[in-house]
Structure formats: structure tokens, C-alpha cells
Amino acid sequence: MKFSLKRYLLRIRSIVFGILIISILPPLLIGYNSMLTAKAWAFSIDNIEFSLFPDIFDKYKYSMTIFFASLFIGLIIAMILTFVTTLLPKFIQRLIFGFLTLFESLPDLFIAVALQVSVIYIFKRTGWLVADVTMFFNKPIYLLPIITLSILPTIQLFKMTLLLMKEEQDKPYVTVAKAMGLGRLYITLRHVFRNIITSLFQYYKSIFVFMLSNLFIVEYVFNLNGFMIAFLYSRGVAFVVTALILALPFSLVFELVESYAGSANRQEREEAA
Amino acid sequence: MILKTFMQPSFLFGFLFILVLLIFSYHWPAIFDVNKEKSLELLTNKYNDEGTVIAVPPFKPSDVPPFGTDVAGKNLFYQIIDGAKYTILIAFGIAFFRVFVSVVIALYSPKSKISYLDDLVQATLYIPGTILAYMLMTALFSKQAMEPMSSTKLIIMQFFILIMIGVLPLISTFSNEINSLLNKDYIVSTIALGSKKTYVYYKHVLPELTEKLVLVFAQQMIQSLILLAHLGVLAVFIGGSVTLFMGEPLEPIPFPIPIEGEWAGIIGMSFAKLQVTPWAVLFPLAFFAVTIFAMNLMIRGIQNSFEVKSRNSGVIK
Numbered sequence: 001m002k003f004s005l006k007r008y009l010l011r012i013r014s015i016v017f018g019i020l021i022i023s024i025l026p027p028l029l030i031g032y033n034s035m036l037t038a039k040a041w042a043f044s045i046d047n048i049e050f051s052l053f054p055d056i057f058d059k060y061k062y063s064m065t066i067f068f069a070s071l072f073i074g075l076i077i078a079m080i081l082t083f084v085t086t087l088l089p090k091f092i093q094r095l096i097f098g099f100l101t102l103f104e105s106l107p108d109l110f111i112a113v114a115l116q117v118s119v120i121y122i123f124k125r126t127g128w129l130v131a132d133v134t135m136f137f138n139k140p141i142y143l144l145p146i147i148t149l150s151i152l153p154t155i156q157l158f159k160m161t162l163l164l165m166k167e168e169q170d171k172p173y174v175t176v177a178k179a180m181g182l183g184r185l186y187i188t189l190r191h192v193f194r195n196i197i198t199s200l201f202q203y204y205k206s207i208f209v210f211m212l213s214n215l216f217i218v219e220y221v222f223n224l225n226g227f228m229i230a231f232l233y234s235r236g237v238a239f240v241v242t243a244l245i246l247a248l249p250f251s252l253v254f255e256l257v258e259s260y261a262g263s264a265n266r267q268e269r270e271e272a273a
Numbered sequence: 274m275i276l277k278t279f280m281q282p283s284f285l286f287g288f289l290f291i292l293v294l295l296i297f298s299y300h301w302p303a304i305f306d307v308n309k310e311k312s313l314e315l316l317t318n319k320y321n322d323e324g325t326v327i328a329v330p331p332f333k334p335s336d337v338p339p340f341g342t343d344v345a346g347k348n349l350f351y352q353i354i355d356g357a358k359y360t361i362l363i364a365f366g367i368a369f370f371r372v373f374v375s376v377v378i379a380l381y382s383p384k385s386k387i388s389y390l391d392d393l394v395q396a397t398l399y400i401p402g403t404i405l406a407y408m409l410m411t412a413l414f415s416k417q418a419m420e421p422m423s424s425t426k427l428i429i430m431q432f433f434i435l436i437m438i439g440v441l442p443l444i445s446t447f448s449n450e451i452n453s454l455l456n457k458d459y460i461v462s463t464i465a466l467g468s469k470k471t472y473v474y475y476k477h478v479l480p481e482l483t484e485k486l487v488l489v490f491a492q493q494m495i496q497s498l499i500l501l502a503h504l505g506v507l508a509v510f511i512g513g514s515v516t517l518f519m520g521e522p523l524e525p526i527p528f529p530i531p532i533e534g535e536w537a538g539i540i541g542m543s544f545a546k547l548q549v550t551p552w553a554v555l556f557p558l559a560f561f562a563v564t565i566f567a568m569n570l571m572i573r574g575i576q577n578s579f580e581v582k583s584r585n586s587g588v589i590k
Contacts, residue, residue, distance in 0.1 A: 011395065014391060014392040014395045014396075015392070015395050015396050015399070017392040017396075018392040018393045018394070018395050018396025018397070019396045019400075021392065021393055021396075022393065022396055022397070022400065022405065025408075025409065026408060026409055026412035027412070029409065029434075030409065030412045030413050030416055030430070031416060101566070101569055101570070101573065102566055104569065105562055105563075105565040105566035105568075105569050106562045106565075107498075107499050107502055107558060107561055107562055107565065108499075109499075109502050109503065109506060109540075109558060109561075110555070110558040110559065110561065110562050113547065113551075113554055113555060113558060114555060114558075116547075117547070117548075117551040117555065120548065205398070209398055209399075209401075212399070212401055213401040213402065213403060216401050216403060216404065217403075217503060217506075220506065220507070221506075228401075228404070231400075231404060232404050232407060232507075235408070239408070243396070243399065243400060246399050246400075247396070247398075247399040250399060251399075
């Protein structure tokens, strides 16, 4: 399946229609139109009005920096952890898996609030500020939001790769490699890992969506004044524009990944046949 | 089948936890042997024997064990125990109606493609559920401020919003699932032999769907719990809120207080004063986390029991 512009345009059309329908839902369902009083190209946070352009691009850049930084950090840490875990004995692996279910259940809100409170607690006790906990005079902060946002994706990716690893380890090619006398480390690193990374692409959509929701909570708790907060408070035209700014690049990414993963999967199927 | 699911230790553990929490929530005045009104009233300053003030509300967890009090001075532990039933039942209701409505719609027209629906599903992917819910809820509150409505009507409207948000993606998953089931050989031949559609759905499609339905229901319950917590932080409460004015008489600070006592309300009420009473936010959130963990355990138990079943049926074949 190659990337086709026509399919992408069709997808964009449905996204635009969907966002338009959603943007008129409040007056449609509830019968109260808050857009009548608001300006079209502005959004207001706590009764202070911001114009949509060009502020939104700065916010977008800032939020996406945090988003992708935490995504990559999460991915790398999950890979390293998986790698270490596969070399450990079996019962420790099961123990780790149990703990992952526990940590996975933590709401994003809990992690954000707990980190913020603990940083302040450390500061109060020792006078050592680990990282800035909130935005002050619009000076952007990076460290704490990125750490907070990367925790849950790390756990989820770690769990997924562990599961995939388990599946992969029973496959014939691993047995053959073992029979050939290759070391466990070499097989895992050279063969199993590659296959896992391609199968990990199946879950990209759920991880992206999950992280967008997390990003919103992180921005709200750390008072980051980022893109998702602008998204939250915008209505009407501003809502449509912000939603489109968010949706269009991501849909392009999804489309590219899908065409790539689709071709990889087909290749696998052909090889299997 | 149900017995087998209950035999799974992880399911049993999660189920028992939620059951015990609900029992405590309904009967806590009797269990702890306290007066309900008295233990939920606002606490005033604490004095020592000589009559000097030793502590003022909000009390720390060390002053009023085990969890301290919230900003206003209400005992947090009793509030959390009392709110458990509302929280769990609200999440249960939302998840149940989401699954129910989407299955009914998907069964009603599995093959016809509703294009508007696909558009909406495509778009909701990029708009977090919390933002969508907040947008609709604020419109609802603005309307309520202009033309007051009864709290029952408000709660019903809020339920409707929370259910509708989750229904759309579920319809598309279920209709895909049902479509693939309807294309199976034995169902095609059953229809070709002239059985009624309702019979086929009732006899063949729904039993095949059971596993998926139960799992989706549990996942939806977790999602609604998280959504409730998020909305609580955004000061959107189920059942609306009363705004009290605190602070100096000349500079009143609006302070929304939720009417219903669910956990999200406790979080939202204390969130603005996070640095004063961090425990009043962290303890309810921890309860959310533990409840979600119990749900996850139940999901694992259900998955295990279905795996055992499919393995056994494979042996028989």
C-alpha cells in the first residue's frame, strides 16, 4: 500500500466535516450559543482575550516539543527496559509484568499532581528546587512536564514490547537460531528486536491519542499556557481552527505510518507464503 | 462460564475490592459506629486544655487521622468512603449505557454505512474526550445560569453528554465486529435457510460478542472514571455546584463546591488550593487509582478465563 494523496485528501475531508459538526454541537444539543458574544478569531482564558494568530503557533511549537520529547524518551526507555528484562530470569519477568499492571492503573492526573507536590515538598525541606513546577511570566519550562508526560507511555510501551517479546520468542526462527548455537543476547538484539519494532506500529494510534489527552492534563496541572489549554477554551471558529491545526499534521503522520506499516506487513505475508 | 471467571484469583480480588468498597460506602455509619451528620460536618479549631488554639482547619492527616480534612474542614476519610458509591455507580452507569446504546445501534444497522458517523469518529480521534465534555458541559452550565433547571434534569443532561461522547467510537468498533461475524459461513447459511434476523442476532451474534462486550464494558468503566477525575479538576461536577464566596468581604474569591459527594468533586474543590492541602487531592486520586487497578485485575481475570475456554474447546475439536 503506497501513500496516495487522494486517500489522504479524502481523510482530511472527513476530519474537517467531523470537526465542523462537533463545533456546532453545543448550540445544537443544548440550545445555548456562547459564540454570539465571543469574537471569531480569539479565545479567552480567565476573561483575558488572546488573538488566535499568531499566538497559536508559538503555543503549538511549545506543546509539540514536550509531546515528541516525551514520546521519544518513553520509547527509548521502554526499549532499554525490555532489553534488560528479557535477560533476567523468568520469575522476575512475571513479577515485573505484575507491577506494570499496577503502574498502568495510575491516572495521568495522579502522576502529574504527585510529582508537582513532591518537588515542592523537597524544595520546602531542603531548599533545593529540582525543576520549575509552573510557568512564571511565560517563561517556558520543559523538564518536569516532559518527565511527567513520558512516564505513562513508557509503562504502556514497556508492557506492549514485553508481550510482543513473549510471542516472538516461541517463533520457529528463534528456535533455529538457538539450535545454531547463537547466544540469547545476540538473538534478542539482532533478530527479535527488529521484528518487535515493526509490530509496535500497530499501536501507534492508541498511544498518540492517549498521549494527547495526557498532554492536556499536564498542561493544565503545570499551568503551561500551551496549545491544549487554548484548545480547551476556544469556541466556534477558533475551535475549528485549533482542532484543524492539531488534526492535519497528525493525520498526515498516521497516513504515512499506515502506508509504511501496511507495506511492511504485506511483505511479511508474502514471505510467509 | 461465570463460575470459571470467578475462579480466577485476579478477577476475584478486583471484584471483592469493589464490592467491599461499595458495602462500606452504603453502611459506613453502622460499620464505624459514628453519626453520619456529625462526622461530615465542618470541624472547627482545635484547642488544648488551656484553651489556646493548637490547630485550625484544614487539618493535616496527622491531626485528623487517617486522611485529614479538606480546605473547608470536612473529614476527608468519611467523605471518600461516602463518595465511593456515587463515583462507582456513575462510572458503571456511563459505561453500561455507552455499551448498550452502541450495541443497539450497531445491531440495528450493521451494514449500512453512516458516513456522518465515520466523519465524527475520525475527528474525535484528535479531540481528547475531556475537552469535548468540557465544551458541552460549560454550554450546559451557561444555559442553566440563564434559565434554571431542576437538578434532576441537569444530572440527566450531564449523563447524556458523557454517554454520547463515548458512544460514537464504540458504534464503529461494534459494527465492524458484527459485520465480520455476519460474514461467517454458518451465519450466512443460517440466514440462507430462512431464519429471522432477530433470531440470528439473539442466538448466534450476541453469544459470540459476549467476550468483547464484557471487556469493552470494563475498559469503558475505567475510561469514565478517568474522565470524571479530569472533569473534576476542571471544576465541572456531576450534579452542578454551589458557588461560595471566601476570602475578604471586599475581595470575594469564588469557590465552587460540588453538591454530590463523588470523588471527582472532592478533587476539583481542593485542586485550586493544591499547595495548601495536597493530601485532599492526592488521597481521592489514589482511590481512583486503586479502583482502576481493581478493574484492570478484573479485566485480566476475564481474559484469562476466556483463554482457558478457547484452549479447552481446541482440545475437544
